[in-house]
Amino acid sequence: METSSNQYNPNAAADPNSGIFGLPHSFKDSKIVYLPVPWEATTSYGAGTSHGPEAIINASAQIDVFDLDVKNPYLAGMHALPISPEIFELNKRSKILAQTIIEAFGEIEDSAELKKNLALVNSHSKTVNTFVQNEISQIFKNNKIPALIGGDHSTPFGAFKAAAEQYKEFGILHFDAHSDTRKAYLGFEHSHASIMYNASTQIPEIKKIIQVGIRDFCEEEFEFTSSQKQRFNVFYDQHLNQRKMSGEPFTKIAEDIIKDLPANVWVSFDIDGLDPRFCPHTGTPVPGGLDYPEAIQILRSLANSGRKIIGFDVVEVAPIIDQDGSPIEINQANDEWDSNVGMRLIYKISAFALASQKLCEWNLKPNNT
Ligand SMILES: [Mn+2]
Numbered sequence: 486m487e488t489s490s491n492q493y494n495p496n497a498a499a500d501p502n503s504g505i506f507g508l509p510h511s512f513k514d515s516k517i518v519y520l521p522v523p524w525e526a527t528t529s530y531g532a533g534t535s536h537g538p539e540a541i542i543n544a545s546a547q548i549d550v551f552d553l554d555v556k557n558p559y560l561a562g563m564h565a566l567p568i569s570p571e572i573f574e575l576n577k578r579s580k581i582l583a584q585t586i587i588e589a590f591g592e593i594e595d596s597a598e599l600k601k602n603l604a605l606v607n608s609h610s611k612t613v614n615t616f617v618q619n620e621i622s623q624i625f626k627n628n629k630i631p632a633l634i635g636g637d638h639s640t641p642f643g644a645f646k647a648a649a650e651q652y653k654e655f656g657i658l659h660f661d662a663h664s665d666t667r668k669a670y671l672g673f674e675h676s677h678a679s680i681m682y683n684a685s686t687q688i689p690e691i692k693k694i695i696q697v698g699i700r701d702f703c704e705e706e707f708e709f710t711s712s713q714k715q716r717f718n719v720f721y722d723q724h725l726n727q728r729k730m731s732g733e734p735f736t737k738i739a740e741d742i743i744k745d746l747p748a749n750v751w752v753s754f755d756i757d758g759l760d761p762r763f764c765p766h767t768g769t770p771v772p773g774g775l776d777y778p779e780a781i782q783i784l785r786s787l788a789n790s791g792r793k794i795i796g797f798d799v800v801e802v803a804p805i806i807d808q809d810g811s812p813i814e815i816n817q818a819n820d821e822w823d824s825n826v827g828m829r830l831i832y833k834i835s836a837f838a839l840a841s842q843k844l845c846e847w848n849l850k851p852n853n854t
Contacts, residue, residue: 515562526579533803591671617643635800660758788837802827
């Protein structure tokens with residue numbers, strides 16, 4: 486049975502035919518529109534994020550839409566676009582090609598076949614970038630807030646390009662265990678490990694990238710971000726922990742993290758920025774990381790700071806994957822943990838984005854001091 490917006494009951498269990506978060510909204514009815522991007526072609530370690538969007542959307546029906554920070558965020562309307570079967574298929578084909586290069590550790594000079602495979606993967610990545618840019622542009626042009634659901638961390642590149650069409654200047658608040666500033670990792674021009682290198686070198690509208698939770702990076706990446714203090718501001722996980730252990734209140738740390746961001750901010754959230762207990766199946770887990778409530782506090786400070794959250798992505802969420810790459814019973818509660826965390830994070834950032842754009846009122850205005 487179709488449920489109309491008028492009949493929607495936020496206190497009832499989700500209708501099985503409903504959309505993301507159990508909501509009945511169409512594209513037209515919605516202020517937030519989610520673009521699922523099932524793409525992880527160049528993932529070098531671990532796999533499964535191409536199943537992330539499906540798992541997140543399935544898990545999302547479990548949420549209670551009431552929010553203590555933001556008043557009835559669901560009333561603004563939330564709608565997920567369908568998962569593109571073309572991108573899903575392109576991912577499968579590209580993964581097989583990319584695997585040959587990963588197995589050769591990127592040493593492809595002596596092999597015409599591997600060179601051809603690399604060229605194909607790079608070309609398919611550009612296809613995905615163009616797809617994402619077009620879709621996110623459409624969401625912006627319809628006066629809605631775009632949110633991308635990955636997929637790996639290469640997927641938001643086209644979204645950043647679309648944001649750059651809309652905003653002459655914006656910043657990125659980047660949560661991650663990794664710096665993601667490698668230059669063409671293994672020859673892949675658009676790898677998950679290069680997203681912030683590509684963003685900073687190819688999109689001049691991005692004025693500032695604030696990185697949080699970083700704890701796994703190479704010397705070249707350290708030099709790259711350290712040499713661009715105007716552009717990059719890195720809050721290494723180790724330093725955040727030292728500040729916490731010295732007794733500095735996290736509310737103050739959160740204010741410090743967001744203070745150099747410009748007026749317009751895209752949030753790029755790699756789930757592995759969190760402690761791995763919140764994302765045990767993500768591609769490249771690293772010990773340490775932010776606690777979930779700490780990440781939320783940083784986002785709360787951002788939303789309450791007068792800055793505008795213009796859009797966001799949540800990437801690298803992976804359900805449990807079988808040996809052959811197919812997801813295992815992703816609808817079963819015991820396998821759903823990664824997607825459960827992912828969908829709750831997506832709902833919370835959605836709520837903060839709406840509050841930051843004054844499309845929803847605060848329920849309890851945060852006191853950040
Ligand atoms: Mn990342």
